[in-house]
Amino acid sequence: MSAWSVLFRAILMQLLLIASFSGISCAGETWEGSEGILISSDTWDEVRYDEYITTFDVVSRLDRMEGLSLGSNLSVQVFTSEDGGILSPDAILPVPEVIYITDGSLRLTVNDEEVLAEQGQAVYIPPQTIRRFENAANDTLQFFSVIDWTTAGGEMDTSHKLASIQDIFNHQEPLNQTKVLSEDMVSPLELGDSGTNRTFLFSRLVHPREGPYEIPYDLGTARIDAGSGIPDHYIDGRYQLITVLSGSGNISVGCIEYPVSRNDIIYAAPGAVMNLTASDDMHLLVLTNPYYMEMFDWPMPYACDYLY
Numbered sequence: 409m410s411a412w413s414v415l416f417r418a419i420l421m422q423l424l425l426i427a428s429f430s431g432i433s434c435a436g437e438t439w440e441g442s443e444g445i446l447i448s449s450d451t452w453d454e455v456r457y458d459e460y461i462t463t464f465d466v467v468s469r470l471d472r473m474e475g476l477s478l479g480s481n482l483s484v485q486v487f488t489s490e491d492g493g494i495l496s497p498d499a500i501l502p503v504p505e506v507i508y509i510t511d512g513s514l515r516l517t518v519n520d521e522e523v524l525a526e527q528g529q530a531v532y533i534p535p536q537t538i539r540r541f542e543n544a545a546n547d548t549l550q551f552f553s554v555i556d557w558t559t560a561g562g563e564m565d566t567s568h569k570l571a572s573i574q575d576i577f578n579h580q581e582p583l584n585q586t587k588v589l590s591e592d593m594v595s596p597l598e599l600g601d602s603g604t605n606r607t608f609l610f611s612r613l614v615h616p617r618e619g620p621y622e623i624p625y626d627l628g629t630a631r632i633d634a635g636s637g638i639p640d641h642y643i644d645g646r647y648q649l650i651t652v653l654s655g656s657g658n659i660s661v662g663c664i665e666y667p668v669s670r671n672d673i674i675y676a677a678p679g680a681v682m683n684l685t686a687s688d689d690m691h692l693l694v695l696t697n698p699y700y701m702e703m704f705d706w707p708m709p710y711a712c713d714y715l716y
Contacts, residue, residue: 443680444661449671460493483555495541505533512549515542529590530613606639608632625697637685644704655690663712681711
């Protein structure tokens with residue numbers, strides 16, 4: 409091995425060690441060291457809402473599995489409705505709600521406005537609205553609901569390190585109407601490393617930097633071709649919930665590998681090194697909290713050779 413190779417490996421080792429203390433140790437303080445948690449589809453403990461609808465509380469499930477706390481502000485639930493199901497919540501939320509349709513068609517009434525959302529579409533619902541969710545097809549309807557209560561008191565929680573959404577994003581007025589978004593409405597980002605055949609397309613559907621959305625998180629989708637993947641990297645200061653919408657493959661979080669397929673959900677802690685390899689074409693739903701920013705995303709090639 410040449411002297412330059414030895415020097416390069418020594419420098420890389422030092423950088424990785426620094427990263428492990430600055431990023432990964434931070435995750436341990438807040439998230440009790442749980443870097444990756446798999447909720448497989450066969451362990452969803454759904455609760456019967458009525459004769460048509462069941463609900464699955466993702467955050468509560470994580471809490472029970474690992475004593476994990478994602479913060480009391482966040483709610484992530486999955487609603488499954490058979491034909492004829494109607495959900496009319498009594499509560500008028502003081503904060504926005506974002507939903508994503510994984511199966512079927514949803515007829516959504518917000519105040520006096522009616523919209524139709526299909527599989528693969530996200531919907532931003534503004535605060536202070538009356539909502540009604542109805543299964544719009546003779547088939548099973550399933551959708552994710554994401555609600556963050558951080559701004560319910562009028563101020564952002566300082567733990568998110570966001571002073572005010574409006575102040576950060578050019579004083580835009582919050583969106584006060586329902587908006588339906590899909591992958592064909594946004595320009596996908598081509599990410600990854602083409603030199604190692606680890607590339608993917610990412611579509612940012614709802615992100616406070618790309619619209620006047622009064623939320624501290626973001627929601628998007630990733631498409632990975634069979635044989636390709638997401639290269640080694642870690643995201644500092646924010647966690648991710650990754651749901652497999654279709655396809656199968658392997659996700660490594662903290663250098664522990666999890667085989668995943670449709671409806672499996674993976675939690676990746678802040679600072680945890682992760683990568684993904686698709687066995688066949690994969691489609692993922694990705695929630696990042698707080699919202700994704702490029703400056704906190706660090707590539708770490710071959711990290712597992714040095715850190716674990």
